[in-house]
Amino acid sequence: MQDALHIPVALDRCIALLSPAIEARSNPVIVDATLGMGGHTKALLLKFPNLKIIALDRDLSAIAIATTNLSELSSRVEIIHAVYDELDEVLSKLGITEVDGILFDLGVSSMQLDQADxxxxxxxxxxxxxxxxxxxxxxxxxxxxxxxxxxxxxxxxxxxxxxxxxxxxxxxxxxxxxxxxxxxxxxxxxxxxxxxxxxxxxxxxxxxxxxxxxxxxxxQELAVLERAIPKAIRAIRIGGRLVVMSYQSLEDKIVKRAFTDVIGSNSPLGLPFDLPNSAASYKLIISGSEGASDSEIEVNARAQSMRLRALERVAA
Ligand SMILES: C[S@@+](CC[C@H](N)C(=O)[O-])C[C@H]1O[C@@H](n2cnc3c(N)ncnc32)[C@H](O)[C@@H]1O
Structure with missing residues (x-):
């Protein structure tokens, strides 16, 4: 029932943005940093039969619901109760040094809003x-x-x-x-x-x-996000992609700043020319940010305030 009430935001767009990074690998691994009820994770696992997902959520009731929703796919998803700024520790405990993609769908879920208590x-x-x-x-x-x-x-x-x-x-x-x-x-x-x-x-x-x-x-949502995005940027392999959906401007500003910090040249600030081999290691896959389409907003009011940003690692 919970599943029916919840429509994952920009689902097709997130899948399209992550696809090149997933399809390039024979055993792709991505992180869903905000599992919620598992809407995005479930769709990604169904679309890519060789994909594994490490899924985090700080909310134990979200984890319980997602565990049920994903029971038939449980061999390909590792669900972990963690705050997403613990991403580096979570990956190192699993013996993973880099991943093919990371998805953040920030904020509270419709389930959390619906649970009156x-x-x-x-x-x-x-x-x-x-x-x-x-x-x-x-x-x-x-x-x-x-x-x-x-x-x-x-x-x-x-x-x-x-x-x-x-x-x-x-x-x-x-x-x-x-x-x-x-x-x-x-x-x-x-x-x-x-x-x-x-x-x-x-x-x-x-x-x-x-x-x-x-x-x-x-x-502590903003402080956690400020720590988490740079960790996520570092955790993607060359060719890996990071996709972030925010729902209010304070979050989106943090994401924008963190992306801007890494897409410039690596030459020291102030030099009038770029040093050899100093090209940026990351590029934006969406110029600026994107919102949801009018047709999506019509059926899912939550999509209205969404801003989507995406980044790819292009060099070490
Ligand atoms: C918008 S919902 C995600 C919905 C999910 N994409 C889906 O399709 O079901 C956001 C989820 O992220 C979780 N969350 C928010 N901040 C978090 C954080 N700092 N660390 C881990 N999980 C967090 C919330 O508990 C909530 O379940």
């Missing part, structure tokens, strides 16, 4: 948890109860790009003192009441930005 959705009342890995780390409520006013402003402003961060933080401190902030509904109501009425009428639900900010902070 996880606290990701402002539309459903639940405890303020928001941890992708419920086995470790502080919850959103821990953050709301312990961060200083200044730290709350920083999180809500930087990660939610929220104009009214100071008012929201102020009201969080007051609600904390009166013990009235416990659930997602309490927080959604608090945010609504912190925003002037005219601003509430535009830009969708006003709680969206604060929920995004807290989720990023709880899961």
């Amino acid at each position: 996880r606290g990701f959705a402002y539309s459903q009342d639940a405890p303020l948890d928001m941890r992708m890995d419920q086995s470790s780390g502080p919850s959103a409520l821990d953050i709301l109860n312990t961060y200083s006013y200044g730290e709350l402003v920083r999180v809500i402003r930087n990660y939610g790009e929220e104009k009214f961060a100071t008012k929201i933080a102020d009201n969080i401190i007051k609600a904390r003192e009166s013990g009235t902030l416990k659930t997602t509904k309490d927080l959604a109501e608090l945010v609504k009441n912190s925003i002037p009425a005219p601003a509430r009428r535009t830009g969708g639900n006003p709680a969206k930005r604060t929920f995004q900010a807290l989720r990023i902070e709880v899961n």
Whole structure:
């Protein structure tokens, strides 16, 4: 049932981008850094009968669902509970030095949003948890109860790009003192009441930005991504490909910067000419970024904010 509810984003495009790297090898191995319910992994395994996939997810319930969804393909997929910035350690434990491709489909899954008790959705009342890995780390409520006013402003402003961060933080401190902030509904109501009425009428639900900010902070999403992308870039072999889908601009900026860093020449900065053998080791396979097609967005609202970037290693 979970499978039917979930449509993998840009599935055909991801397969097409990874295909040349997979087809060039007799025993290809790729990493799905964000297994989720296994939609992309399953389609790739079915398309390429010789492919093996190492699949990571930090969420134990995603792993349980994907393990069931992939049971018939289990001999070709190694499912590992890990945060994707542990990619290098995961590969070295498996004795693998380089892979043919890596796929990142960032953010939360529709399953995580649909499980009301996880606290990701402002539309459903639940405890303020928001941890992708419920086995470790502080919850959103821990953050709301312990961060200083200044730290709350920083999180809500930087990660939610929220104009009214100071008012929201102020009201969080007051609600904390009166013990009235416990659930997602309490927080959604608090945010609504912190925003002037005219601003509430535009830009969708006003709680969206604060929920995004807290989720990023709880899961340290941006810091983890900043560490992970350079590791993924280093882990692909010559001819290997890295494909990343992000769903908000802060993530996409990190991916763009990491890609830009490696596609330039290897000559030291400031030299007016390129040194011999200093051509870049990586090239973009998509110039800039791509979004989903209108027809995909029509059937899968989640695809609307997606930005896709892809890179190939062309030299050592
Ligand atoms: C958008 S879903 C992936 C959906 C998947 N491509 C599919 O077709 O089913 C993102 C998944 O990545 C996981 N995830 C997010 N951040 C992660 C991280 N830093 N390390 C490992 N997994 C992460 C989430 O738990 C979630 O299951």
